[in-house]
Amino acid sequence: MKSSGICPDSWTFSSMITMSSCCGKVSEAENMLNEMFEAGFQPNIFVLTSLIQCYDDRFCGCLLNVMTQTPNEELGKLVECVERANPKLGHVVKLLVEEQGNEGSFKKEAADLFDSISTEVKKAYCNCLIDLCVNLNMLERACELLDLGLTLEIYTVIQSKTSTQWSLNLKSLSSGAALTALHVWVNDLSKALEAGEQLPPLLGINTGHGKHKYSEKGLANVFESHLKELNAPFHEAPDKVGWFLTTKVAAESWLESRKLADATVAA
Structure with a gap:
């Protein structure tokens, strides 16, 4: 529309995106959505729902990503969209947003x-579900999802050990x-020390590298x-x-200080 000299308003954009979505014209809907953003308009829940209908699992992933960047008080507005697109995903998201379910039932639903x-x-x-947990200050749920991801081999080799690092x-x-x-x-390192295990000379965290849309240094910056x-x-x-590195001596000193701080708080 931009190339033809037409200056559509929000309603026009919404209508065109919905029409393209209903016809299964994904590329056209995407291009129109980009033009809508460039024009300074935001899609409403009906536009997002129509887009969901012409996408597969990948779009649900995109919608999940949107949820990780949405203020907590606004998440309820997106839950219905997710439920319509993928009922199982919607149920898991709802358990998080509404803080429902115990550990066993949540992990089963996620599995x-x-x-x-x-x-x-x-x-x-x-990744997105864990991000959502972190945003909602639900660290235990985040740990459950990470553990499930490792069990199902969604994630591999997060922790590695050699004699030197x-x-x-x-x-x-x-x-x-x-x-x-x-x-x-960090908890595993603390448990290793408590069990009398010796740490190696070097400990490292590899965040990778490359540009990221939210920061120039990506995960390393965070x-x-x-x-x-x-x-x-x-x-x-x-x-x-x-890479972020530390020595055995520095790590042991830090872990011990954390242990003392936790003991003080508990007392």
Whole structure:
């Protein structure tokens, strides 16, 4: 429409997107949606619903991604869209947003969801669901999803060990999933020390590298800020892009200080 000199309003954009969606013309609907954004208009729930109808699992993944960037108080408006597009996904999302279900029932529903979707979108779904948990301050649920992802081999080799270095590999994880994996790893390191296990000379976190639409440094940028908040002794390696490293001595000292702080709070 832009090339023809027409200046459509929000209603016109919405109508054209809905028509294209109903006809299964995905590319046309996508192009129209991009033009709508460029013109400064936002699609309403009816436009989003019509788009869902002409997409498969991948669009549901996109909608999940939208939810991870939506203010918590607005999430309810999107739950219905997700339920219409994929009832199983909608049920899992609803359990999170409405804080329903116990650990066993939630993991079962999530496992059923992953069994029902195509392999190529499982990691994207799991990443987004964990991000949603993190946004909702539901760390236990995030850990359950990460554990399920490892059990179902959606994620592989997040933690690795050699005689000289223990590593946390986060390259394929979203920011929320990566922060959850860090939480689990730190707990595992603490348990290893309590069990009398010796840490290796070097410990590292690999965040990968490359540009990201939310920051120039991608996950590394998110992690750098989070590590500072935790007062963790990991520092970005100048010769290994995306890596944060620390020594055995520094790690043990930090883990011990966390243990003492937790004991003080508990007392």
